[in-house]
Amino acid sequence: MKRKLAVALAAVLTLAACGSSGSSGSDDSAETTDAAIETDEPAENVAPVETDAPAETDAPAATDAPGETDPPAGADGVLRVPDDFGAIQEAVDAAAPGDLVLVSPGIYNEAVNVVTDEITIRGTDRAGVVLDGEFELDNGIRVLGAKGVVVENLTTQNYTSNGVFFTSAIGYRASYVTAIRNGDYGIYAFDSINGQIDNSYGSGSPDAGFYIGQCFPCDSIIDNVISEHNGLGYSGTNAGGNLVIMNSTFRNNRAGIVPNSGSYELCYPERDTTIVSNIVHSNNQADTPAIDVAILAMGNGILVPGGIDNTITKNLVFDHDKTGIGLVPFLEEGANDDLPTPDEWDVGCAEQREEPPAEEIPDTLLWEAQNNRVTLNDVSDSRVADIAVEGVGMATEELGNCWGGNIFSTSAPQNLENLAPCEGEGSGDWTLGVLNVLTWLADIDTAPPPVNYKEAVIPDPPELPNMPDAETAPVNPATNIVVDIDLDAMVVPAKPA
Amino acid sequence: MRLSNCALAPLLGLVVMVGIVACAPDGPDAYSAPMQGAVVTTERVLPSTTLPPEPGEAVPPSTTIAPAAPNGEVLQVRSLDNSYRLPDVEVSAGTEIWWTNNGRNDHNVLPVNDDDAWGVDTEDFAPGDEYRHVFDTPGTYLYYCSIHGTKAAGMIGSVTVSARGA
Numbered sequence: 148m149k150r151k152l153a154v155a156l157a158a159v160l161t162l163a164a165c166g167s168s169g170s171s172g173s174d175d176s177a178e179t180t181d182a183a184i185e186t187d188e189p190a191e192n193v194a195p196v197e198t199d200a201p202a203e204t205d206a207p208a209a210t211d212a213p214g215e216t217d218p219p220a221g222a223d224g225v226l227r228v229p230d231d232f233g234a235i236q237e238a239v240d241a242a243a244p245g246d247l248v249l250v251s252p253g254i255y256n257e258a259v260n261v262v263t264d265e266i267t268i269r270g271t272d273r274a275g276v277v278l279d280g281e282f283e284l285d286n287g288i289r290v291l292g293a294k295g296v297v298v299e300n301l302t303t304q305n306y307t308s309n310g311v312f313f314t315s316a317i318g319y320r321a322s323y324v325t326a327i328r329n330g331d332y333g334i335y336a337f338d339s340i341n342g343q344i345d346n347s348y349g350s351g352s353p354d355a356g357f358y359i360g361q362c363f364p365c366d367s368i369i370d371n372v373i374s375e376h377n378g379l380g381y382s383g384t385n386a387g388g389n390l391v392i393m394n395s396t397f398r399n400n401r402a403g404i405v406p407n408s409g410s411y412e413l414c415y416p417e418r419d420t421t422i423v424s425n426i427v428h429s430n431n432q433a434d435t436p437a438i439d440v441a442i443l444a445m446g447n448g449i450l451v452p453g454g455i456d457n458t459i460t461k462n463l464v465f466d467h468d469k470t471g472i473g474l475v476p477f478l479e480e481g482a483n484d485d486l487p488t489p490d491e492w493d494v495g496c497a498e499q500r501e502e503p504p505a506e507e508i509p510d511t512l513l514w515e516a517q518n519n520r521v522t523l524n525d526v527s528d529s530r531v532a533d534i535a536v537e538g539v540g541m542a543t544e545e546l547g548n549c550w551g552g553n554i555f556s557t558s559a560p561q562n563l564e565n566l567a568p569c570e571g572e573g574s575g576d577w578t579l580g581v582l583n584v585l586t587w588l589a590d591i592d593t594a595p596p597p598v599n600y601k602e603a604v605i606p607d608p609p610e611l612p613n614m615p616d617a618e619t620a621p622v623n624p625a626t627n628i629v630v631d632i633d634l635d636a637m638v639v640p641a642k643p644a
Numbered sequence: 645m646r647l648s649n650c651a652l653a654p655l656l657g658l659v660v661m662v663g664i665v666a667c668a669p670d671g672p673d674a675y676s677a678p679m680q681g682a683v684v685t686t687e688r689v690l691p692s693t694t695l696p697p698e699p700g701e702a703v704p705p706s707t708t709i710a711p712a713a714p715n716g717e718v719l720q721v722r723s724l725d726n727s728y729r730l731p732d733v734e735v736s737a738g739t740e741i742w743w744t745n746n747g748r749n750d751h752n753v754l755p756v757n758d759d760d761a762w763g764v765d766t767e768d769f770a771p772g773d774e775y776r777h778v779f780d781t782p783g784t785y786l787y788y789c790s791i792h793g794t795k796a797a798g799m800i801g802s803v804t805v806s807a808r809g810a
Contacts, residue, residue: 262797285791292797308791314726314798331749337726337792361725384725411747412725438748483722483729483746503730504722 224622225249235259235268235278242266247622250276250301258284258306264294265624270301273323273613280306280329282601287311287329294318295624300614304328305601309335310349313342320625322346323614330600332358333377338413338496341628342367346612349374351605353436353597355382356400361412363496364388364419368630375399376432376605378441378597385412387419387457388495389630393637396426401437402444403430403464408453408514410483414496416514418455422462424637429466436600443587445469445594448529453477453514455492461639464526464533468590471526471555474516474536474548475584482512513540518547520569525554525639532559536567537582544577559583711780712737712808718776720744721801723751723769726792728801736808740778745771749791756786756795763787779805 220231221241228250232238236259238248244265252275259268259278268288270276278287278301287303287310290296295318302325303310310326313319316339324347326333333349333356336342340362349356349372356374358381359367365386372395374380380397383390383406397403404427408416427448435441444450446468449459452475464471485505487494515538526533533555538546543560549569550558560566561580567573598604614620715738722729725747735741743753743764752766753775762785764775779785785803786795793799 260794262794291794314792361727410724413727413729481746483724500727 221246227251228255229253239263239266239268244295245622245624249618252276254279256281256284258286259288261288261290261296262293263296265296265626266293267297267299267622267624268301269297269299269614269617269622271617273300273325273611273617274302276301278303278306278310280304282307282330285309287326290314290316290319292316295626296320297322297623297625299323300617301325302327306330309333310352311335313337313339315339317341318625318628320344320623320628323612324348325608325611326356327351327608328600328603328605332356332382333374334358335360336367337361340364340366341625343370343625343628343630344368344372345370346614347372348608348611350376350608351436351600351603352377353441353600354438355379355405356397358382358384359386359390360384361414361496362386362388362390363414365390366628366630367391368393368628368632370394372396373398373609373611376435376603377401378435378437379403379405379444380427380430381405382407382440383417383420384409385414385417387417387454390420391423391630391632392420393423393425393632394640396643397430397448398426398428399432400430401432401435401441402446402450403427403448403467405440405444405447405450405452406454406457407440407451407477408455409477409479410512411479411481413500415484415499416453416455416487416492417451417457418492419457420454421458421460421632421634422449423458423460423632423634424640425462426640426643427462427464427471431466431468433595434598434604436603437597442594442597443591446530446590447471447473448526449473450475451516451519453516454519455517457519458634459519459521460523460634461637462524462526463640463642464524465528465642467529469529469531469587470535470559470582471529471533472521472524472535473532473582474519474521474546475582476516476537476539477514478539479512479514480510482508482510484508484512486512486514515539515541515546516548517541519549521548521550521553522569523552523639527554527556529557531586532557532580532582534563535559535582536563537584542577543581544573713780714738714740714778715808718742722746723753723789725749726751726789726799728789728799731801732804733802734804734806735779737782737805738778738780738808739805740776741803743769743775745769745773747771751789751791751799753787753801754790756788760785766791779803781805782807 225247226238228235228238246266248268250270252272254277282305285308287306289312292315297320300323304327307330309332310329311321311334313336319342321334321344326349328351331354333352336359338361356377366389368391374397377400380400380403406417406420431446447470448464448467449472549567550564551569559582562575566575717739720742723745750766752769754763762777782805789799
């Protein structure tokens with residue numbers, strides 16, 4: 148029986164390792180396109196004048212002193228688009244560290260690349276400043292190796308890859324950003340550390356609304372975001388180490404929060420992510436765009452395929468077709484290295500990337516979910532089990548996961564909190580009411596196919612707040628992100644009306 | 645991560661397993677079998693003369709040494725999401741570099757030197773695809789993935805080719 152289960156689960160989870168169709172068509176269109184700004188109200192784009200001096204954007208006054216011209220655009224550290232610069236990219240290219248690129252309402256058909264440290268790109272109106280890729284451009288804003296860059300108070304939509312993409316960034320922040328209908332991720336932080344994503348919204352992406360991957364320690368936080376109608380609400384491959392996902396809502400995705408391991412990115416395994424005080428519900432959404440993993444993970448609230456040392460606590464989780472909180476293995480086909488041993492779990496990302504892969508690489512890797520703590524969550528209305536665990540290569544009882552203080556009705560195996568309590572010795576029969584992922588196969592047979600992200604019907608975003616005082620607030624480059632959460636002070640959120 | 649070509653097709657019982665194998669780029673052996681004569685280096689620090697150039701700056705290979713014939717050696721560079729592994733390799737002239745897209749994202753391999761005639765674009769380098777090129781002239785060849793990097797940052801790599809026997 149155990150062998151059959153292993154084979155079946157392997158079948159299920161291996162699908163996730165299959166290659167991409169590349170259908171979303173990311174091409175090498177990294178070059179910035181000419182901006183086409185569409186705004187019906189250019190008069191309102193004139194920056195407020197707060198001095199006695201003529202506005203810089205006004206027509207130059209006649210003067211007999213040719214040397215006494217207005218200061219160059221951006222001399223005050225604020226580069227206004229479109230008043231001073233016709234395109235966001237032009238302003239970004241002209242910006243120096245510490246500058247603010249302040250964007251007025253309009254539609255900007257640009258793919259903006261940022262390579263300058265510590266600049267801030269801010270819209271004056273979150274819903275009105277729209278970067279639109281028109282399903283042709285790859286990333287709305289791509290921050291490549293620049294430190295401390297901030298993106299604030301704007302919308303990115305219809306990009307073939309990502310709404311906002313931070314890569315190899317030390318220090319980053321995305322605040323009050325709306326990312327809709329992008330081909331990979333809404334907001335994507337890769338190989339980046341010391342970051343923060345807050346007060347943001349992601350919808351309509353086949354992979355995840357929010358993603359943090361390939362970092363350890365990440366020293367990063369996702370706080371107060373809404374992710375809905377994506378393949379996955381959150382995905383985080385090989386991320387962890389003081390990585391916190393909190394105070395956020397993940398709803399109506401195919402699956403909610405899915406931190407995962409795999410050798411297709413570096414810095415494996417996924418470990419040490421804290422998921423706290425989130426509302427995770429109704430992640431059974433059949434009509435979303437979806438990558439393969441999202442299809443397989445569908446119907447789960449918080450699912451940890453092959454993750455290690457994670458803390459899942461004080462979340463409100465309800466209404467899922469499979470599990471509310473599930474710890475499951477992940478079988479990766481086409482491996483790129485051998486499995487890290489436990490003594491390698493603490494190896495930092497910087498160190499691991501210097502190492503060559505194993506000389507002999509197995510065809511597959513079986514990532515087990517180990518040493519995770521699931522405590523004090525309120526989990527209900529799960530059609531398979533509110534809390535669940537399954538091991539394949541290892542006996543389930545030997546995985547080192549524990550549970551305690553959760554409010555729940557069903558578990559797989561039965562009496563899970565007695566079998567593996569986080570405090571004290573466990574006891575009971577691990578063979579009663581096992582998760583039995585075999586049954587998931589039947590669901591896969593009838594799984595709703597993915598919907599093209601360009602065509603998926605997604606709801607209009609809810610009322611989303613603007614960044615306070617966007618016109619005048621001083622810049623705050625992301626050079627000071629500190630993630631220091633007091634878990635004792637966190638609470639289970641109230642159920643939404 | 646992106647949607648697989650084969651994610652939805654083979655979904656029945658054991659057929660799933662068969663379908664999975666078919667999803668692998670070129671069969672498991674293509675990526676797991678030890679390569680004959682592979683030369684792997686763990687050295688990542690570029691020589692001082694090969695610092696990444698400014699975007700658009702050409703890196704001329706040596707023109708003083710005659711091109712070498714293929715030497716039968718093959719070195720695999722895996723394109724993961726979103727980095728090349730290993731990113732910086734040193735080989736002797738005539739070695740074939742074998743890039744494989746082992747990630748879940750599209751990638752490409754583009755020479756930093758726009759005048760170079762090697763490289764593979766996105767449409768031919770989806771997950772599971774491969775690209776091979778024999779470097780027969782000593783020099784340092786920089787490359788990058790334009791989706792996940794620029795010519796100087798992000799997903800970048802280099803092939804340093806030395807004269808045979810050097």
